[in-house]
Amino acid sequence: MSEWLRRIRERAEKALDKKAKYGPDIDLSRYNRREPSDASDILRLASEPAKRIGLSEKEVSRASYVQVDERIWHGMIVEGLRKQGVIVTSTGEALEKYPWVRDYYWRNIPVDLDKYTAAVELYSGGKGYFIYVPPGVKVKIPVYTCLLITSSWEAQFVHNIVIVGDGAELNLITGCAVPHKVAGALHIGVSEFYVGRNAKLSFAMIHAWGRGVHVRPRTSVRVMEGGSYVSYYLVHSDVASIQAYPSVRLDKNARTHTASIILGSSNSIYDIGSEAVLQGEGSSAEIVSRVIGRDESWIAARSRIKALASPSRGHIECLGLPLSKKATIIALPELESRVEGAELTHEAAIGKIAEEEIEYLMSKGFTEEEARALILRGFMRVEVPGLPLQTQKLIDATIKLLSEKATG
Amino acid sequence: MLLDVENLVVEVHGRRVLRGVDLHIGEGEVHVVMGPNAAGKSSLLASIMGLSKYRVVEGKIVFNGEDVTNKPSYERALKGIALSYQIPPSIKGLKVKDFVSAMLSKYKCSGDYFIAKMLGVDYLMDRYLFVGFSGGERKRMELYITLLQNPKLAMLDEPDSGVDIDSINRIVSAIRMLVERKTSILLVTHTGHILDKLVDEGGIDTVHLMMNGRIVFSGLPDEVIPLVFKYGYKKAVEKLQRLGQK
Known part of the structure; x- marks a missing residue:
């Protein structure tokens, strides 16, 4: 050796x-x-x-x-x-x-x-x-x-x-x-x-x-x-536990866009994050997550953007949708700047499917389950700029199946 | 008759919104409902559609020979009743094209690009349903969806309110298309423009005036509409009733 x-x-x-x-x-x-x-x-x-x-x-x-x-x-x-x-x-x-x-x-x-x-x-x-x-x-x-x-x-x-x-x-x-x-x-x-x-x-x-x-x-x-990293992550099954916190370090004018879709089920534990470190001037990051909690699942959606250079830009969007009384969703967006002039923002929300949306779709001929599936599919479907069409198609087909399964 | 509404009494959260409505619409007929705000016009349409918060206390709704009073809205939709909303909800995440494709497979029809183009909704396919739509875009999209359903009865709730003149022309074309398809129409409207166009074409069979949860007068468009525009709803009803035309 x-x-x-x-x-x-x-x-x-x-x-x-x-x-x-x-x-x-x-x-x-x-x-x-x-x-x-x-x-x-x-x-x-x-x-x-x-x-x-x-x-x-x-x-x-x-x-x-x-x-x-x-x-x-x-x-x-x-x-x-x-x-x-x-x-x-x-x-x-x-x-x-x-x-x-x-x-x-x-x-x-x-x-x-x-x-x-x-x-x-x-x-x-x-x-x-x-x-x-x-x-x-x-x-x-x-x-x-x-x-x-x-x-x-x-x-x-x-x-x-x-x-x-x-x-x-x-x-x-x-x-x-x-x-x-x-x-x-x-x-x-x-x-x-x-x-x-x-x-x-x-x-x-x-x-x-x-x-x-x-x-x-x-x-x-x-x-x-000047490089670009686009990532799309989808987990849709039971698991004993999964814990991941991938990190992306970005040099000058580099950019990243990451999306994590977590469809939690049974009593699984999902502790999933995404970190971006803006270490070069002009670098930018967007971290998006969509979390659906079913059954007794426990889900922590962590995200962190750290700015070490200026100008730089970062945005976190974390949306959660509990579909069960026993599911737990924790959204943890973190922003950290060590420079003057970095623009860091975040949006985190945990909500529910609006009844008026279900009602509307039902009046157009969809059963309640079908209406929920359409809305869930929309919730999970995150547009990731830079993802090739073929990849997007594979993801869309998977999401369609999952949204039907999630309400069935 | 395609639709028979008999003595319909409806409550929303315990508040009475319809107080005994009778309405009969034959196949291919066009009926217009007019009335002041809060008269119950939208509630009538929503009750016929079967939206869940509209609780029928008395009376019944018979559609195409079948009592649908207790049927959920999706069953009514599949039987051929369509409601074009006055203000549809924005559904973030649901792309128009995905919704349209779900509608196409639900109603087993093919998308007609010509109709989308005619209504000026073709460029909205990549947007989220109604999110950030202008007033005109919302109305045109709702009519497009109604046309996709190819219903036996199309209920249009103020399709012309808050839209510009270009949109009104497109909306009138869509209504004309429904008329050509022999679709029965129940139209709620306030404004003169859309009525003028339809009256001129001899397209309207009956005008109903609603007040306080009831239909208080039904008559021919030539008799009713000019009086409404001249005197307002309350006086027009008094005059029409005095004339004994009920």
Whole structure:
């Protein structure tokens, strides 16, 4: 083992008991760590959970990176991308093949942030997707990646790295899911995204977990001068607990727009945030969340914009809609400025579906359930500027199904 | 008769808004309801539509031979009753195009771009339903939605109030289209412009005057409308009743 990696591992070892700031603490020793094995039946295993995140079998087979448990599969599309100089592989392989990848490994997130980042370093075995888009290359078609767990009490650790070179563009769609039969599991995913100067990255992530699954994503994004990062996150399933607080750091004139849609159910715990750090002049951020609380779900929607440079602009919009007497929604917008001249605003509201809207739609021929579904669909449907049409369509179709399910 | 309203008494939160209304509309007929503010005109339309806060205390509503007095509004809509609201609610988040597409599949019809263009609502498809709409845009959109429903009875609640002259012309064209389709119409209006146009075309069959929750006079448009504009509602009713034309 090389010296630099040994030092990283040492830091990770020391952090293995370090609790995270938010979310219930998880005993990692309760979960099994599977060894990589034959990947031949991966598509068959992937088909059911993939449907839950809106992907057909055909789409899965075209995906660039599919990881079922610890097995990895690459679709044919990877060959086409390679012709453009785009690299899609696992992070472990990338580290072995390309020494420069070290410059991006644990550079956005400290390996010892908490026990989860530490565990990813120690147990991921190089799993997770690595995507590199060379400067100036605009990847037209969305790149799909899927991370799926198919057996109970399994822990999945992944470390993803995405690098979009100066002036390049990438649209990435990631789906994470378990089949219905999985009773309990653990997914920990570290994602380090690097968006180059005047580059664009759009990232849509759809989560469909199960009642016993704990999820701890750790995402950090660096957007360089003039770059743009657009993110759309949707979680619509039961989960034991999910806690994530992705952070986006923005250099001069860089901008970000993030949307999180949380459709809470059963007694699941969702602690989900978004942070933007405006560290360059002219940078801007917009953080939007829509939260629906059903059953006995507990949902905290955190958002924070921190201004370290001026002029800069940031806005938070957090809207909650409890649909059950036992659901809890907490909206926590935070604004922090350390400079003069930053414009930071927020709007947070928790409300209810207006009866007159239901009444109106019913008078146009819709049953009460259909009327509620139409309104919920509107509530969940957030327009994200910069999201490609194909991605938006996938999201719209998923939202339509969900809104019908939410009222049915 | 397409619609028979018999001795309809309606309350809203315990307050009586209709005090025994009788109204009969045949297929393809155009009826106009006029009256001062708070006479019960909008309440009559809302009660026929079956909006939930309008509680029928007495009487019944028979539509197309079926007693619909206790049917929910969506069932009435699917049976062919449509209400074009005076002030529809803004629905943030619901795109016009999504609502229109839900309407198209509900009523199994195809979207008619010509109608959207004629009513001047084609450019509103990407907006949220009624959010930030001008008065004219709201009215035109409501009429467009009513036309999509292709109802047997279209109830139009002041489709011409608070709109500019261009919108009124478009609205009259839409009403004409309903007439051509042989749709029965129950129109609530205050202003002369839309009435002039419809009267000139001989499009109105009956004018009803409402006061204090009742229809107090029903007659031909040529007899009723000039008196209303000349004397106002109260005096016009007195004169009409004295003339014994009831």
